[in-house]
Amino acid sequence: MHGRTTISDIAREAGVDKSTVSLVLNRKPLARMLKDDTKLRIFEIAKKLNYQPSLVAKSLFTGKTMTLGLVVGGIESPFFAELANTALEAADNHDYYMLVSASKWNFERERRALRLLLQRQTDGIICAIGGLCPQCEHHELYTSIIEQHYPMVLLDYQADGLSSICSDYSVGMNEAVQLLAGNGHTRIGYCLRRIQWNNKEKAFLSICGKYNIEAVKYRQEEGTDGINKIVGEIIKPGHPKAFLLFDDSSAIEMISAIKDIGKSVPEDFDIIGIDGIAWGTSYRPRLTTIKQDLKQLMNSAVDLLVKMIGNPDWKPENFSIPTRLMIKNTVRLKNNYKGGF
Amino acid sequence: MHGRTTISDIAREAGVDKSTVSLVLNRKPLARMLKDDTKLRIFEIAKKLNYQPSLVAKSLFTGKTMTLGLVVGGIESPFFAELANTALEAADNHDYYMLVSASKWNFERERRALRLLLQRQTDGIICAIGGLCPQCEHHELYTSIIEQHYPMVLLDYQADGLSSICSDYSVGMNEAVQLLAGNGHTRIGYCLRRIQWNNKEKAFLSICGKYNIEAVKYRQEEGTDGINKIVGEIIKPGHPKAFLLFDDSSAIEMISAIKDIGKSVPEDFDIIGIDGIAWGTSYRPRLTTIKQDLKQLMNSAVDLLVKMIGNPDWKPENFSIPTRLMIKNTVRLKNNYKGGF
DNA sequence: TTGTACGCGTTATCAT
DNA sequence: ATGATAACGCGTACAA
Numbered sequence: 064m065h066g067r068t069t070i071s072d073i074a075r076e077a078g079v080d081k082s083t084v085s086l087v088l089n090r091k092p093l094a095r096m097l098k099d100d101t102k103l104r105i106f107e108i109a110k111k112l113n114y115q116p117s118l119v120a121k122s123l124f125t126g127k128t129m130t131l132g133l134v135v136g137g138i139e140s141p142f143f144a145e146l147a148n149t150a151l152e153a154a155d156n157h158d159y160y161m162l163v164s165a166s167k168w169n170f171e172r173e174r175r176a177l178r179l180l181l182q183r184q185t186d187g188i189i190c191a192i193g194g195l196c197p198q199c200e201h202h203e204l205y206t207s208i209i210e211q212h213y214p215m216v217l218l219d220y221q222a223d224g225l226s227s228i229c230s231d232y233s234v235g236m237n238e239a240v241q242l243l244a245g246n247g248h249t250r251i252g253y254c255l256r257r258i259q260w261n262n263k264e265k266a267f268l269s270i271c272g273k274y275n276i277e278a279v280k281y282r283q284e285e286g287t288d289g290i291n292k293i294v295g296e297i298i299k300p301g302h303p304k305a306f307l308l309f310d311d312s313s314a315i316e317m318i319s320a321i322k323d324i325g326k327s328v329p330e331d332f333d334i335i336g337i338d339g340i341a342w343g344t345s346y347r348p349r350l351t352t353i354k355q356d357l358k359q360l361m362n363s364a365v366d367l368l369v370k371m372i373g374n375p376d377w378k379p380e381n382f383s384i385p386t387r388l389m390i391k392n393t394v395r396l397k398n399n400y401k402g403g404f
Numbered sequence: 405m406h407g408r409t410t411i412s413d414i415a416r417e418a419g420v421d422k423s424t425v426s427l428v429l430n431r432k433p434l435a436r437m438l439k440d441d442t443k444l445r446i447f448e449i450a451k452k453l454n455y456q457p458s459l460v461a462k463s464l465f466t467g468k469t470m471t472l473g474l475v476v477g478g479i480e481s482p483f484f485a486e487l488a489n490t491a492l493e494a495a496d497n498h499d500y501y502m503l504v505s506a507s508k509w510n511f512e513r514e515r516r517a518l519r520l521l522l523q524r525q526t527d528g529i530i531c532a533i534g535g536l537c538p539q540c541e542h543h544e545l546y547t548s549i550i551e552q553h554y555p556m557v558l559l560d561y562q563a564d565g566l567s568s569i570c571s572d573y574s575v576g577m578n579e580a581v582q583l584l585a586g587n588g589h590t591r592i593g594y595c596l597r598r599i600q601w602n603n604k605e606k607a608f609l610s611i612c613g614k615y616n617i618e619a620v621k622y623r624q625e626e627g628t629d630g631i632n633k634i635v636g637e638i639i640k641p642g643h644p645k646a647f648l649l650f651d652d653s654s655a656i657e658m659i660s661a662i663k664d665i666g667k668s669v670p671e672d673f674d675i676i677g678i679d680g681i682a683w684g685t686s687y688r689p690r691l692t693t694i695k696q697d698l699k700q701l702m703n704s705a706v707d708l709l710v711k712m713i714g715n716p717d718w719k720p721e722n723f724s725i726p727t728r729l730m731i732k733n734t735v736r737l738k739n740n741y742k743g744g745f
Numbered sequence: 746t747t748g749t750a751c752g753c754g755t756t757a758t759c760a761t
Numbered sequence: 762a763t764g765a766t767a768a769c770g771c772g773t774a775c776a777a
Contacts (some may be wrong), residue, residue, distance in 0.1 A: 066552060067525075085755060093756095096762060113548035115522045120465045120753035123770050135755060137489055139682065144485030146424050148478055151506050160520065165492050179501065181456045186769050188598065207454035211407060245458050312686070318687050341480065342683065345653070411772060421747050426772060434774095437747070460773030464752050 068112040075196030076108050077101070083142065084109075088116070122184060130160045130182035131368060132188040136168040141312055141340045146218075149357045153365040159186070166192050174204055187214030187368040188360075191263075196222035216364045216370035220263060226371065226379045228364045232266035232337070235353035239307065239335050240270045242351075242388065246333055246395055248305040251276055254284035254293060254317075260309050263337060267307060279303050283313065294320040297332075304332055305394075311336035311343050311352055318346070318393060333394040337386075349391035359384045384392070409453040416443070417449050425450075429457070463525060471501045472709060473521035473529040477509040482653060482681045484532070487559075490698050491530065494706040500527070507533050515545055528555030528709040530702075534602075537563035549581045555712035557705045560603060567712065567720045569705045573607035573678075576694035576727030580648065580676050582610045583692075583729065587674055587736055589646040592617055595634060595658075597624035601650045606650060620644050622661060624654065635661040638673075645673055646735075652677035652684050652693055659687070659734060674735040678727075689733035 070088075074081040079101060086094040087105045094102065110113075122128040131154050138144040145164050155162035162211060166173035173192045180188055195205050195217065208215055209224045243251055253267060267399040271278040283289040283298070294317060296302065308314035314336030318328045328334050328348060336343065339354025363382055371377040390396065411429075415422040420442060427435040435443065443611060449455075463469040472495050479485040488504050495502035503526060507514035514533045521529055538546060549556055550565045558568040566687045584592055594608060612619040622637070624630040637643060648657035655677030659669045669675050669689060677684065680695025704723055712718040731737065 069752090071608075081754080082766080083613060083764060086764095089755085091756090093763095096764090098763075101763090112546055115519060117464075117525060118523045119460055119469065119525050120770095121461045122754075123458075123464050123753080123772095124755050138485050138492070139489040141482060141485070144482070147504075148506065150478040151479070151504070151685075158522070160503070162501070163488075163492070165489065178456060182459045184458060184460045190667075203451075203454055205759080226761060269626070303768075305701070313605050315686055319686055322688050342482070345656055345660055346687065347663050410770090422772080423748075423774080426774085427746090430773085432774090434746090442746090458771055461752095462773075464754095464771075465773050467752075489747060 067117075067126055068114045069117070070114070073105060073108050073114060076112075077104050081104070088114075127186055127372075128160075128184045129158065130162060130183065131365065132162045132164060132177075132183075132185040134164045134166055134173060134176050134180070134188065134190045134192055136192060137165040138163065140310075141342050142310060142338045145340060145357055146191065146361065149361040150365070153358075153361045156362075157365055157369050159365070159369070168192070170199065174201060177204055181213075186372045187216070189216050189218055189364050189368065191218040191377045193220050195225070196220075212375045214368050214375075214377075216368050216371075218360070218364060221381060226367055226377075227381045228360055228367065228375065229262055229381070229382035229383045230355045230360065231385050232263055232353065233270070235337075235388045236266045236270045237273075238354055238388035239351075240267075240274055240276060241335055242390070242394055243305045243307075243335070244274050244276060245397060246305070248303065249276060250279055250305070250332065251305040252279045252281055252297065252303040252306045254281045254283045254290075254306070254308050254313060254314070256285065256289060256309075262269045263309050277303075290316040291320050294319070294324065298324060305330060306334050308334065308336050311338040311340045311350060314350055314352065314393070315343070315346055318348070318350075328393050329395045335388075335394060339389055343389075344391065348393050351390050351393045354389045355386055355388050356384050383390060408458075409455045410458070413453060414446060414455060417453075418445050420446070420590040429455075433597075436528075440483065465687075468527055468713075469525045470499065471503060471507060471524065471526045472706065473503045473518075473526040475505045475507055475514060475517050475521070475529065475531045475533055477508040477533060479504065481651075482683050483651060483679045486681060486698055489700065490702040491706070494699075494702045497703075498706055498710050500706070500710070505557035509533070511540065515542060518545055522554075527713045528557070530557050530559055530705050530709065532559035534561050537561075553716045555709050555716075555718075557709050557712075559701070559705060562722060565720055567708055567718075568722045569701055569708065570603055570722070570724045570727050571696045571701065572724035573604055573694065574611070576678075576729045577607045578614075579636045580694055581617060582609075583617055583731070583735055584646045584674055584676070585617060586738060587646065587675065589644065590617060591620055591641075591644040591646070593620045593622055593638065593644040593647045595622045595624045595631075595647070595649050595654060597626065597630060597654070602648050604650050608684050618644075632661050635665065636656070639667065641667060647675050649671060649675065649677050652679040652681045652691060655691055655693065655734070656684070656687055659689075659691075669734050670736045676729075676735060680730055684730075685732065692732045692734045693730050694727050695730045696727055697725050 070081045070084050074084045084105055087102050133150045138147045151161050164176035166176050203226045213223050217225055219229050221227045270290035281293050336350050339352050343350035343352050411422045414426045428443050436504050474491045476484045479488045492502050505517035507517050556566050558566055560570050562568045622634050677691050677693035680693050684691035684693050
């Protein structure tokens with residue numbers, strides 16, 4: 064046998080029409096009227112030829128591919144790898160297939176990824192990069208997605224007219240700043256790189272204001288040396304001794320860099336990350352971090368997407384999922400602290 | 405505008421036949437005979453309506469989806485996340501789209517993943533789990549893949565009649581064992597979990613034989629506590645003081661567990677991992693590991709797959725990609741050692 | 746430039 | 762009751 068088995072192959076071998084085969088294999092009500100003998104024969108032939116129905120043909124007819132798309136920067140990053148993995152599962156739970164696209168944290172490649180997904184007729188897309196908004200260049204995609212009521216959910220950022228699921232950093236951030244303030248810090252350094260993490264930064268600055276903490280911004284250069292340079296700076300006098308990193312990978316890099324110059328965490332610096340990647344608890348000292356509820360985040364996103372797919376006139380909705388501080392060992396701990404967990 | 409723009413929408417608006425639109429948008433030679441005015445109008449309308457050609461329809465006609473599949477255990481594991489990321493890039497370089505499926509390290513789910521990929525008409529599949537072989541249960545899939553000459557490449561394991569790309573562990577393993585032997589170890593412990601990593605184990609045992617080293621096997625239970633139990637054992641007298649872990653994640657877990665009981669690496673134990681994940685150099689001490697050349701591995705796999713797709717009568721081929729020991733800081737280093745890098 | 750057949754599975758309609 | 766016929770979706774390619 065060479066090439067793919069089709070429904071017609073089965074029909075020919077069984078001596079019936081292909082529509083009959085379709086009825087039988089899909090267990091349609093109409094098939095109940097057929098002779099048992101016929102049905103049995105069809106099932107056996109299908110099994111013998113290892114028939115796999117073509118979703119391509121089915122999709123062309125139904126207009127649905129039972130496929131969702133996820134656009135992330137890239138899954139070599141531990142956080143986005145976990146995110147993508149969660150997305151695969153969440154989609155699977157809804158009997159959808161998830162296509163994962165990497166944009167390499169690049170708006171142009173992100174648009175390309177989106178176009179490819181649209182061409183593949185994904186029924187909906189979850190987009191975790193910030194390039195889809197009316198303010199960005201080349202917003203034809205954005206415009207046509209809105210006009211066509213294409214089901215789209217943004218992850219951790221927002222844009223007019225589109226649904227979004229965001230982490231609500233306020234609780235976790237509040238616990239984090241409170242913990243650091245309790246350790247006597249009046250200034251907290253924080254590091255940004257790549258795209259601005261607007262939500263993270265906004266929440267952080269707001270909480271700092273509340274506790275009258277000075278937020279000191281450090282810009283992290285791209286490449287492996289970005290963190291090292293910052294660490295080279297902060298060991299000099301006059302810098303904060305507490306730092307919030309905007310993702311766990313960076314936090315871990317910073318702790319390692321601090322070790323490399325002979326200092327240690329949390330004795331010399333208090334460090335807190337954001338994300339809550341699994342890796343963080345494999346590291347020593349275990350990373351204290353503001354944990355995003357990935358499962359909840361992705362389940363909500365997929366749920367929402369599926370609802371939008373079923374109902375094209377669904378109005379855009381915005382949800383937020385709370386974060387909590389996971390207290391581990393990269394911040395000195397006075398036993399009077401009551402928050403976090 | 406509601407719903408998707410099709411080639412017919414453009415044709416209607418331009419007052420031409422859809423076949424004309426197809427010719428123009430695909431820049432076919434025949435379109436050169438058309439009036440410039442017509443062509444221009446078609447392009448403009450396509451742009452205005454943000455036309456995205458349906459790959460579903462195209463695939464149905466051509467029989468090709470320009471899609472490959474990758475089956476891995478799950479991309480929450482750092483190694484497989486890097487692998488999948490490399491796969492996305494490699495496929496993209498060949499103008500293919502890569503579908504990533506997670507089997508959760510479960511043969512039944514693996515077969516399901518394969519079936520889904522076949523139904524989606526992937527032009528070829530890269531399979532990185534061991535469940536596809538004549539010895540396994542439910543080998544109808546295996547059989548029909550062979551019979552249909554379906555393009556399939558196995559990653560790091562082999563099965564009769566199918567192509568494969570494997571890491572050749574001999575060089576890296578040789579360097580590793582030599583390094584440990586040089587440190588005076590006459591016994592080396594090694595840990596296995598999940599599926600047997602046959603290639604890894606075989607290479608290890610063979611090299612141990614060569615240097616007359618005793619290989620002591622520890623079976624790692626599933627779950628977070630598997631490594632802890634082993635560490636609880638090996639601190640007792642009579643156990644080896646050098647260990648080879650069959651993946652970097654486990655190696656790092658073991659080092660952390662060793663730290664937790666107040667011992668340290670490499671002072672008390674020499675530890676070597678396998679894989680060479682990026683994470684390994686973020687950890688402290690930096691992980692000494694036998695590095696697989698992921699880029700080479702995936703590029704070879706995709707190359708081979710693409711060749712098989714173009715030529716259905718391609719004979720199965722088996723390639724191996726060398727590994728090297730990356731010497732970092734989890735093994736004591738005497739300055740007379742010359743191997744590795 | 747256009748009309749049309751084609752790929753494959755689905756479903757509504759028609760014939761025995 | 763049982764099963765066949767045909768139209769459909771969308772883009773492609775070849776004959777007209």
